[in-house]
Amino acid sequence: MNPTPLWLASLADAAATMTVPDLMRPPGRGGRESAVLVLFGEGPQGPDLLLIQRNDGLRRHSGQPAFPGGRIEPTDASPEAAALREAEEETGLVPAGVDVVGRMPELYLRFSDFRVAPILGWWRDPCEVRPTDTGEVAAVSRVPIADLAEPDNRVMVRYGSGPGWGPGFRVNGMLVWGFTGTVVDRLLALGGWELPWHREGLTDVFEATPQGLRPVG
Numbered sequence: 001m002n003p004t005p006l007w008l009a010s011l012a013d014a015a016a017t018m019t020v021p022d023l024m025r026p027p028g029r030g031g032r033e034s035a036v037l038v039l040f041g042e043g044p045q046g047p048d049l050l051l052i053q054r055n056d057g058l059r060r061h062s063g064q065p066a067f068p069g070g071r072i073e074p075t076d077a078s079p080e081a082a083a084l085r086e087a088e089e090e091t092g093l094v095p096a097g098v099d100v101v102g103r104m105p106e107l108y109l110r111f112s113d114f115r116v117a118p119i120l121g122w123w124r125d126p127c128e129v130r131p132t133d134t135g136e137v138a139a140v141s142r143v144p145i146a147d148l149a150e151p152d153n154r155v156m157v158r159y160g161s162g163p164g165w166g167p168g169f170r171v172n173g174m175l176v177w178g179f180t181g182t183v184v185d186r187l188l189a190l191g192g193w194e195l196p197w198h199r200e201g202l203t204d205v206f207e208a209t210p211q212g213l214r215p216v217g
Helices: 006-016 079-091 145-149 178-190
Strands: 032-043 046-054 069-071 098-103 107-109 114-123 137-144 154-159 165-171 174-176 205-209 212-215
Touching: 006 098, 006 114, 006 178, 032 079, 032 137, 046 079, 046 145, 046 174, 069 079, 079 098, 079 114, 079 137, 107 178, 137 145, 145 165, 145 178, 165 178, 174 178
Parallel strands: 032 114, 154 205
Antiparallel strands: 032 046, 032 069, 046 137, 098 114, 107 114, 154 165, 165 174, 205 212
16 A cells, blocks of 8 residues: 655645636536546556546547546535545446545536536555446546656647637547646646647647547648
């Protein structure tokens, strides 16, 4: 078993007071409450994050990589409890092996009207994970932070035809973008892992459309 490292405790402190992007600020009221588990572990290549890839054909976030999580149910004692329950249901994660270390500010997904509480966790006692809710989850991956920080793996994603752009990451055969990409981008910066990369003139730029992502240019 591995105790929570000091770097993660410091990251949790910084993340708790991070600036929320304007487009992700929750409204004064309304929105469906949900939580995701942002789970850090220690893998062969150093710190990593647990990500799932949702099945194609889902009504929301079809085919997208994401953090395990979902809607907070009335039976959940807290957002932390909801995030752990959802992670267990989706990946077979054993909640007893996770230490909750913090909570990021609530973020808002305008497309799906979800208010999301990102819960930071440390995988103190790692276990085998796999898609256990096969109706929702196609794959489960532990993605090294080093791969996410690698400048050659970074892209930009434009949201529809509007002016909004967001970060994306090509890792483990996935393109991580949207809400998950934004959270990863912030954590890389707050954790001191971010490396210089070219935001202009990228070879890989994508546009989010109702049919999914398509290359631009």
